Amino acid sequence: PCFAEKMHANRGGLLQLLSGRNRWFVACERAVFAADSRTEILSLSEREKHFFQRWYATPEQRFHPIQPFLAGERLALQDKTKVRQSVRQELGFGPDDYLILMVGSGFRMKGLDRAIEGVAALPPGIKCKTRLVAVGQDNPKSFQRMVSVLRLGAHVQLHPGRDDIPQLMQAADLLVHPARRELAGHVLLEAMASGLPVLASGACGFGFHISKAEAGVILPEPYRQADFNREMANMLVSPQREAWSRNGVIYARSLVAANDGAADVRLLITLAERKQQLAQASNENPHVAV
Numbered sequence: 001p002c003f004a005e006k007m008h009a010n011r012g013g014l015l016q017l018l019s020g021r022n023r024w025f026v027a028c029e030r031a032v033f034a035a036d037s038r039t040e041i042l043s044l045s046e047r048e049k050h051f052f053q054r055w056y057a058t059p060e061q062r063f064h065p066i067q068p069f070l071a072g073e074r075l076a077l078q079d080k081t082k083v084r085q086s087v088r089q090e091l092g093f094g095p096d097d098y099l100i101l102m103v104g105s106g107f108r109m110k111g112l113d114r115a116i117e118g119v120a121a122l123p124p125g126i127k128c129k130t131r132l133v134a135v136g137q138d139n140p141k142s143f144q145r146m147v148s149v150l151r152l153g154a155h156v157q158l159h160p161g162r163d164d165i166p167q168l169m170q171a172a173d174l175l176v177h178p179a180r181r182e183l184a185g186h187v188l189l190e191a192m193a194s195g196l197p198v199l200a201s202g203a204c205g206f207g208f209h210i211s212k213a214e215a216g217v218i219l220p221e222p223y224r225q226a227d228f229n230r231e232m233a234n235m236l237v238s239p240q241r242e243a244w245s246r247n248g249v250i251y252a253r254s255l256v257a258a259n260d261g262a263a264d265v266r267l268l269i270t271l272a273e274r275k276q277q278l279a280q281a282s283n284e285n286p287h288v289a290v
Contacts, residue, residue, distance in 0.1 A: 033055075044184050047207075047208075071256075071261075075252060075253060080171075084171045098130040098173050100133070100232070101176070102133070102134040103175070106138055107134065110179050111179050112143055114223075116146055116156060121229040134158050137160060165190070166190070174199060174232070175200075178199075178223065188204060188207065192210070192213060192215050192251055197216045199216055202218055213247050213251030215248030
């Protein structure tokens with residue numbers, strides 16, 4: 001992600017830029033992205049690209065988007081009814097409970113507190129049978145306290161990393177990812193491949209894939225908790241859930257077909273060949289930055 005943008009967005013960011021360490025980081029970033037630099041840039045996120053252009057006026061032609069890679073085995077879906085029943089029995093949920101899933105280490109940056117607030121704000125008729133399962137490596141103490149204060153002990157479970165995320169995704173009703181900052185967000189693509197509708201913040205670099213696929217809802221920026229609360233409640237009971245699920249799987253298949261895992265390699269080869277041609281023509285060696 002763009003370091004200058006991150007410093008500016010943080011409270012006191014401009015003052016932080018005055019420190020020697022941060023000036024050094026910005027100088028390194030400027031060396032790559034400055035308008036007069038000769039680097040070529042492999043870009044994962046259209047959203048992040050705009051931040052670099054805002055700070056360094058980087059020409060459009062130096063950005064080369066990389067198609068995201070999604071392993072084909074993610075599309076090997078199991079019997080959804082059986083998986084749903086098995087997972088819910090393991091977690092102690094009822095067969096008709098709404099299961100909301102959140103996956104990602106670094107709970108605060110991923111927005112777990114926002115998700116918990118969303119559960120607390122659900123209408124009573126929905127809240128009574130809603131369960132939020134958050135999976136990720138982080139210190140859970142502050143979030144456990146939040147769950148306790150809001151009296152959500154029966155509604156929220158926090159788990160360390162698990163190796164059955166595809167099964168959890170197939171058993172869930174909604175993936176939430178209200179991240180404060182997310183360069184890409186590969187978990188959004190994995191959710192689509194599992195047929196799981198997505199509700200995410202506009203801070204997610206891969207959020208545009210959800211919008212393009214019509215596989216869920218991406219919230220506008222700046223983030224507003226009231227927007228998240230409203231959309232989460234609506235999506236749990238929306239008749240569009242089946243369409244979101246179906247659209248996500250279809251779009252995920254198109255991603256697998258578009259990139260077999262070598263798209264970035266082919267792009268690097270193209271850039272290397274161009275670099276070689278330029279070097280032969282001018283006896284100079286332009287730098288290629290990844």
